[in-house]
Amino acid sequence: MEQLIVGSFLSLFTLEFLVEFTLNELNLRHVRGRIPAQNIPDIFRAKIQSADYDKSVQYTLAKGRFQRWADLYGRAVLLVILFSGLLPWLDTLSTTLLSRFFPVAHAQGIIFCLAVGAVFFIIGLPADLYATFRLEARFGFNKTTVKLYVADKFKGLMLGVVFGVPLLYVVLWLMEATGRYWWIGAFVFICGFELLMIVIYPTFIAPLFNKFEPLKDGNLRDRILKLAEQVGFHAIGIYSMDGSRRSAHSNAYFTGIGKAKRIVLFDTLIEQMTIEQGVAVLAHEMGHYKMKHIRRMLVVQTVFLFVGLFILSLLVEYRPLFSAFGLQPTSHAVLVLFSLLSGPFTFYLAPLMNLLSRKHEYEADRFAAVTLRDGRPMEEALVNLTVKNLSNLTPHPWYSFYHYSHPTPVERIEAIRRISV
Numbered sequence: 105m106e107q108l109i110v111g112s113f114l115s116l117f118t119l120e121f122l123v124e125f126t127l128n129e130l131n132l133r134h135v136r137g138r139i140p141a142q143n144i145p146d147i148f149r150a151k152i153q154s155a156d157y158d159k160s161v162q163y164t165l166a167k168g169r170f171q172r173w174a175d176l177y178g179r180a181v182l183l184v185i186l187f188s189g190l191l192p193w194l195d196t197l198s199t200t201l202l203s204r205f206f207p208v209a210h211a212q213g214i215i216f217c218l219a220v221g222a223v224f225f226i227i228g229l230p231a232d233l234y235a236t237f238r239l240e241a242r243f244g245f246n247k248t249t250v251k252l253y254v255a256d257k258f259k260g261l262m263l264g265v266v267f268g269v270p271l272l273y274v275v276l277w278l279m280e281a282t283g284r285y286w287w288i289g290a291f292v293f294i295c296g297f298e299l300l301m302i303v304i305y306p307t308f309i310a311p312l313f314n315k316f317e318p319l320k321d322g323n324l325r326d327r328i329l330k331l332a333e334q335v336g337f338h339a340i341g342i343y344s345m346d347g348s349r350r351s352a353h354s355n356a357y358f359t360g361i362g363k364a365k366r367i368v369l370f371d372t373l374i375e376q377m378t379i380e381q382g383v384a385v386l387a388h389e390m391g392h393y394k395m396k397h398i399r400r401m402l403v404v405q406t407v408f409l410f411v412g413l414f415i416l417s418l419l420v421e422y423r424p425l426f427s428a429f430g431l432q433p434t435s436h437a438v439l440v441l442f443s444l445l446s447g448p449f450t451f452y453l454a455p456l457m458n459l460l461s462r463k464h465e466y467e468a469d470r471f472a473a474v475t476l477r478d479g480r481p482m483e484e485a486l487v488n489l490t491v492k493n494l495s496n497l498t499p500h501p502w503y504s505f506y507h508y509s510h511p512t513p514v515e516r517i518e519a520i521r522r523i524s525v
């Protein structure tokens with residue numbers, strides 16, 4: 105049985121790798137074939153200088169090549185962690201250490217999970233450092249300093265401990281003390297925990313990393329407030345965020361629920377856009393809100409959580425799964441195995457989620473165009489964002505279908521032009 109488990113995991117793991125690798129290579133080849141400037145898509149021809157276009161192609165190619173090696177590295181590491189005996193060794197180590205020094209309920213399970221997390225954190229660092237300080241820097245996007253980078257990682261780890269330990273404690277307790285239907289209790293608890301995170305993220309967590317200021321008085325703010333009134337968008341904060349501290353990439357997002365909801369504009373976006381374009385971006389974000397996209401995404405994620413926990417409740421009873429990886433059948437071992445082994449299974453959900461997300465983006469673009477009674481500001485904002493961020497103008501259709509949470513810029517602009525306002 106153990107061999108069958110390992111064999112099926114490895115086959116699915118290989119299949120996932122082949123799909124991922126092929127998509128990336130197809131995309132690289134597709135973009136490379138577009139290098140001559142006459143291959144700029146019609147919609148962008150008059151809007152992007154050929155030097156910028158070349159740069160966007162080079163940026164896409166550099167990211168794709170990095171992806172190729174980072175993916176191989178990540179997969180090799182996962183196999184080593186699963187099959188080298190590291191997991192059983194960490195498990196025994198945490199048991200012996202803790203029974204001697206720290207005999208508290210669930211401490212062993214928590215330490216084991218944190219130790220596995222720490223291993224992945226350390227192993228992931230080289231690729232992350234390379235992406236930030238070489239790849240992004242080469243194209244002029246990286247603005248973060250080593251000091252800020254270290255501070256960010258430290259804060260991230262602290263948050264992981266502060267929120268992860270209580271979460272693990274309660275889940276492990278539920279698994280061990282509440283019988284067969286523990287997973288229903290865990291489901292309710294995790295839903296509550298996620299809700300809490302959504303509420304405290306914009307007001308308490310995001311400000312640990314960035315400075316948020318209410319949008320300054322001025323033309324943009326006046327226009328936005330008028331727009332908010334027009335679409336019935338009340339009691340909401342509109343903030344600018346110092347994204348330029350870390351990166352020259354620009355963005356805007358909508359976050360939070362209830363009183364904690366807010367729209368955040370990166371300072372880089374405010375700087376590079378005209379007022380008209382900024383208002384269009386805001387109208388797009390308000391579209392997400394008005395059409396309840398965030399709530400719909402949350403519902404889908406909650407369904408996944410429910411199904412995931414149900415599967416976990418079956419796996420925890422299934423002894424061969426543990427012995428296949430040299431582990432004792434414990435609650436914490438199943439949590440770690442589940443998170444390490446689920447990739448090749450959940451991989452196929454990504455395109456479905458992206459399909460839904462792209463549908464939402466089209467709807468929000470349409471909302472912006474109809475609300476402003478003009479599609480052009482949204483279109484111009486998209487062109488601006490695409491050019492400044494050196495986004496790939498011509499992804500391979502299979503690649504964008506699989507990986508893109510937003511339709512490609514060309515697809516979005518074509519859709520906007522079809523809207524009659």
Ligand SMILES: [Zn+2]
Nearest residue numbers: 388392465468
């Ligand atoms: Zn959007």
